[in-house]
Amino acid sequence: QSVLTQPPSVSAAPGQKVTISCSGSSSNIGNHYVCWYQQLPGTAPKLLIYDNNKRPSGIPDRFSGSKSGTSATLGITGLQTGDEADYYCGTWDNSLSAGVFGGGTKLTVL
Amino acid sequence: EVQLVESGGGLVQPGGSLRLSCAASGFTFSSSWMNWVRQAPGKGLEWVANINQDGSDKYYVDSVKGRFTISRDNAKNSLYLQMNSLRAEDTAVYYCARGFSSLADIWGQGTMVTVSS
Numbered sequence: 001q002s003v004l005t006q007p008p009s010v011s012a013a014p015g016q017k018v019t020i021s022c023s024g025s026s027s028n029i030g031n032h033y034v035c036w037y038q039q040l041p042g043t044a045p046k047l048l049i050y051d052n053n054k055r056p057s058g059i060p061d062r063f064s065g066s067k068s069g070t071s072a073t074l075g076i077t078g079l080q081t082g083d084e085a086d087y088y089c090g091t092w093d094n095s096l097s098a099g100v101f102g103g104g105t106k107l108t109v110l
Numbered sequence: 111e112v113q114l115v116e117s118g119g120g121l122v123q124p125g126g127s128l129r130l131s132c133a134a135s136g137f138t139f140s141s142s143w144m145n146w147v148r149q150a151p152g153k154g155l156e157w158v159a160n161i162n163q164d165g166s167d168k169y170y171v172d173s174v175k176g177r178f179t180i181s182r183d184n185a186k187n188s189l190y191l192q193m194n195s196l197r198a199e200d201t202a203v204y205y206c207a208r209g210f211s212s213l214a215d216i217w218g219q220g221t222m223v224t225v226s227s
Binding site for chain 1 (some may be wrong): 134145154155156160169170171172205207210211212216219
């Protein structure tokens with residue numbers, strides 16, 4: 001059971017938009033920035049979003065992040081087949097004094 | 111190029127020990143928090159431990175406290191994870207990752223640890 005809660009899977013057609021939610025508590029998302037990671041099959045995770053809504057250099061603006069209270073959301077527009085991957089939210093948890101991740105969401109582009 | 115390269119994984123019997131290493135290059139290693147994150151086969155990411163810039167501050171996930179020790183050698187630009195009393199549930203790919211924002215930005219390619227008799 002992960003500290004952060006994500007839907008196990010989402011799907012949408014190419015060109016469409018999808019959102020992935022990440023729910024936590026005041027000890028983690030409520031008091032810390034959220035990061036989002038993309039993990040393509042057989043590869044290491046890659047940072048997509050940091051500080052809730054900032055994109056590292058090289059990440060297209062099709063990817064966006066937002067946070068409200070103890071929840072965060074990753075948005076992906078103009079879906080491409082290459083976006084099929086597992087997506088994870090993560091942050092720090094004050095109560096646990098540990099890093100925490102969501103359980104991951106598998107994105108299928110139909 | 112910023113790069114992290116893990117090594118030291120392998121097959122170990124339950125109760126055994128293993129030391130993972132992570133070689134950093136392309137950035138000022140001594141200025142960065144560093145993390146270990148693992149992923150069991152077919153499962154999600156699990157944060158394991160982190161360490162501050164001079165090694166004076168360390169945090170661990172509850173499941174490895176007392177068994178794993180994170181350390182670093184800034185002169186060698188290297189991060190380590192000493193794993194003792196290994197259990198089957200420690201079987202995973204272990205990634206080192208540079209501390210950034212609330213967690214990490216740059217990740218290594220990972221090293222596989224298998225605990226089995």
